[in-house]
Amino acid sequence: MKLLDFFKIFRRKTAARSKLETDGYLPLLWEDDYCQIVIVPLENTAYVLKSIAEIEPLSEASRTDFGFTEVFEHGEMPITTISEEIRIDYLTGLLTSFEFERAKNIDYNGDKIIDCTTAQTKAFGFSSFTMFFETEGEFVKHISLSISELVSLAEISVEKLELIKSVLYRLGEECEMILVDWNSMELIDLRNRYQINNYLSYFCK
Numbered sequence: 001m002k003l004l005d006f007f008k009i010f011r012r013k014t015a016a017r018s019k020l021e022t023d024g025y026l027p028l029l030w031e032d033d034y035c036q037i038v039i040v041p042l043e044n045t046a047y048v049l050k051s052i053a054e055i056e057p058l059s060e061a062s063r064t065d066f067g068f069t070e071v072f073e074h075g076e077m078p079i080t081t082i083s084e085e086i087r088i089d090y091l092t093g094l095l096t097s098f099e100f101e102r103a104k105n106i107d108y109n110g111d112k113i114i115d116c117t118t119a120q121t122k123a124f125g126f127s128s129f130t131m132f133f134e135t136e137g138e139f140v141k142h143i144s145l146s147i148s149e150l151v152s153l154a155e156i157s158v159e160k161l162e163l164i165k166s167v168l169y170r171l172g173e174e175c176e177m178i179l180v181d182w183n184s185m186e187l188i189d190l191r192n193r194y195q196i197n198n199y200l201s202y203f204c205k
Contacts, residue, residue: 027123027130027146028107029114034132036183039143039168042176043079045187051075052185086140086175091133092124094170098163100124100131128156128203129164145179147203161204168196 040048096102103123106114116122120135128148134141171177172190179188179199188195 025101025103025125025127026105026107027103027125027132028110029121029123029130029132029146031109033146035142035144037145037147037179037181039145039171039177039179039190040077040081041079041084042178042189042191044077044180045178045189047078048178048180048187052187055182056185080141081143082136082139082141084175088122088135088138088140091140091143092122095124095131095167098167099160100163100167101126103130106132126156126160126164129160131167143177156204161200165193165196165200169193172196 092102101124103116103125105116106119106121106123108114114121120141121132122135123130123132125131125146130146131143132146133143168179168190172192177190179190179196180186181188181199184202186199188199190196
């Protein structure tokens with residue numbers, strides 16, 4: 001490919017992305033960050049705690065000012081989300097009832113636009129908080145979160161923060177789910193409002 005052709009394609013992609021951003025909510029999904037914060041069935045608690053205990057000392061030993069020198073695999077959950085048979089219409093109904101915005105498109109890695117109306121990956125949320133989920137048939141296969149670090153209250157209102165807390169709590173109470181943050185090595189029982197508040201407080205300075 002000629003250099004000039006590359007820049008023409010780049011300009012077209014940039015223009016298309018700018019138009020989508022102008023049209024509304026366009027969440028960004030980085031492949032490296034995907035599934036670093038996940039919502040999974042409560043039955044995985046023992047497995048997650050064991051994995052954290054094994055990975056945390058190794059990750060601390062490899063930590064630098066610029067990240068980590070090693071990559072650590074935490075593996076698949078013994079109890080999958082799809083086995084819980086959470087229906088797509090249940091989750092989308094829950095999210096929209098708490099005013100989460102439905103994304104029409106997802107910006108994948110900054111160089112590809114995913115059409116949520118046809119793809120198996122869906123996204124709901126706000127500018128600084130997005131819930132992504134993959135679907136299979138009529139059920140939810142995976143749930144992951146993207147949360148902007150050190151979000152100021154000027155970027156996300158107190159009202160929206162309460163909506164986020166309510167959605168997470170409902171998933172805990174009604175579906176018996178936990179949140180696992182592999183970045184911070186934390187497990188949050190979503191049936192516990194205190195744990196939810198404490199976890200989210202880190203992101204709102």
